Amino acid sequence: MQTQKLDVHEQPSEDGALAQTAISRLRQLSMKLAMAEVDISVFDAMQPLEEEWRALERDNLQSLHQSYDWCAAWVNAFQRPLAILKGTYAGQAAFILPVEIVKSRGFSVAKFIAADHSNINTGLFSEGFAETGGTIDPDDFAGRLRQALKGRADLLLLQNIPLEWRGRQSPLAGLPMVQNQNHAYQLPFLPTFEETLKQLNAKNRRKKFRIQSKRLEAAGGFEYLIPETSEEQHGLLDIFFRLKSARFASLGLPDVFADKETQAFLHGLIDKRDDASRYFGLQMHVLRLKGENQGRIAAISGISRKGDHIICQFGAIDEELVPDTSPGEFLYWQTISGLHDKGIALFDFGLGDQTYKRSWAPVETAHYDVVLPVSPFGVAAGAAHRIVTRGKAHIKARPKLYKFAQSIRARIG
Structure with missing residues (x-):
């Protein structure tokens, strides 16, 4: 709290x-x-x-x-x-x-x-x-x-x-x-990414990032993307639905994104954007592989913005690809570091107690x-x-x- x-x-x-x-x-x-x-x-x-x-x-x-x-x-x-x-x-x-x-x-x-x-x-x-x-x-x-x-x-x-x-x-x-x-779990943004990391276990986090980077490069390399076109954004959202459905199935859990209304709602958010007000309903971020897995998505997330507040709405990984690199957490590093100097004060990981959230978020809100x-x-x-x-x-x-x-x-x- x-x-x-x-x-x-x-x-x-x-x-x-x-x-x-x-x-x-x-x-x-x-x-x-x-x-x-x-x-x-x-x-x-x-x-x-x-x-x-x-x-x-x-x-x-x-x-x-x-x-x-x-x-x-x-x-x-x-x-x-x-x-x-x-x-x-x-x-x-x-x-x-x-x-x-x-x-x-x-x-x-x-x-x-x-x-x-x-x-x-x-x-x-x-x-x-x-x-x-x-x-x-x-x-x-x-x-x-x-x-x-x-x-x-x-x-x-x-x-x-x-x-x-x-x-x-x-x-x-x-x-x-x-x-x-x-x-809910939040990461306050300080003036620079390095200062923000100091709120966490910065030394261990940097070491983990270096190891992840080396493993991804050894697997053929990667690219971090925020596609600009509406068509690409909608396509990535459909990939998220597929990856998340597979994850829920493997855990024996109901798929909360499966119904057509929820999918239509999330697709509707992608085109809600007002740059003057620093607002977007949903923006897809992706970690895409190179080499023998050229073009395949290792990790994907969707974030929203209102003013200086970013909310991570969801994320998913392809569990068949580079599992030893923790691609989902690596994507968070890319996203969070890339959002600095863009008028953000708070990165919100949203509801739910999960290990990766606690590792990134020094603030817990009841x-x-x-x-x-x-x-x-x-x-x-x-x-x-x-x-x-x-x-x-x-x-x-x-x-x-x-x-x-x-x-x-x-x-x-």
């Missing part, structure tokens, strides 16, 4: 602390009064909100996964009913929560659009509303959200929310929550799920989600138990 420490020499004085307490109370009172004037509307289409939506997403701290283009690609592919929540205060958009309605075990669940393929969710908040963070009256906020979704959903389930993101507390933090079983029942049925659905989530967290915190659970899952497919 991200933490911050206040140096003992910087502790506020008693008078300063009293002043800060007084200011905090005034802010809380002001926000409670303001919440009484927030009007929440529900929209079943994205288009009427596009102008305000794009204005809110310009804030660098709002997640890529709530951006208009990301959500539009998902909606075009899946065509699920929408219940987008818009909060208005003093005639201005205070927030947008891009929500769709998903049927799950007989319940109607309001979830973030594309929640199944999101690594971090923040919602969209105006800067003024976002800065209020922990001063929002949670009971009032929860009640207004329930009222807005009444008759549309049994449960509001907003997943994978960091309580604090890059110094800003989430305005959603006061709502009923459970900690998600998955954490995520939480908002679990807010809307109907009596939603109370049961919310309780079930809490039990399942805590159960998964318990298992994942115990490596032997987690390994056993994975073996059972592989056996039953």
Whole structure:
């Protein structure tokens, strides 16, 4: 989890602390009064909100996964009913929560659009509303959200929310929550690649890179590519689907990329790009071999960018090629080193505890799920989600138990 420490020499004085307490109370009172004037509307289409939506997403701290283009690609592919929540205060958009309605075990669940393929969710908040963070009256906020979704959903389930993101507390933090079983892992970028490496075990990492390079050269050489044409990018995405499908099959796991809607969604992201805003929905990076394996793909990954934040969405390797070089990790070296001097502050490896992520990422961020029942049925659905989530967290915190659970899952497919 991200933490911050206040140096003992910087502790506020008693008078300063009293002043800060007084200011905090005034802010809380002001926000409670303001919440009484927030009007929440529900929209079943994205288009009427596009102008305000794009204005809110310009804030660098709002997640890529709530951006208009990301959500539009998902909606075009899946065509699920929408219940987008818009909060208005003093005639201005205070927030947008891009929500769709998903049927799950007989319940109607309001979830973030594309929640199944999101690594971090923040919602969209105006800067003024976002800065209020922990001063929002949670009971009032929860009640207004329930009222807005009444008759549309049994449960509001907003997943994978960091309580604090890059110094800003989430305005959603006061709502009923459970900690998600998955954490996310990030690598802060420093001015140079060498400085960035110093956050890690730089000596061992450089040694490993040299060994990998020599082995790849001995196998005929390699090239690191980011194809520029849309046609090439789409072609690489199809190669990723094939490699990942083979990997899931070898592990006896379901292929989460197999359905045509998910594939259409990801293909739709490739052409979402705005260089002026430093945004792209999906960009394929590849490690391609030379020599006797000329043209074959050893490793492939897809990354997204919003502002100064890069998110690695997925990766795959061809397990038949140069296995002793760890081509996937070698590709990360190429990608991360190549992104320096391009206005990047944070490289995000996304959700899921894996060894390669911990080796690259000195920052670990806990995520939480908002679990807010809307109907009596939603109370049961919310309780079930809490039990399942805590159960998964318990298992994942115990490596032997987690390994056993994975073996059972592989056996039953």
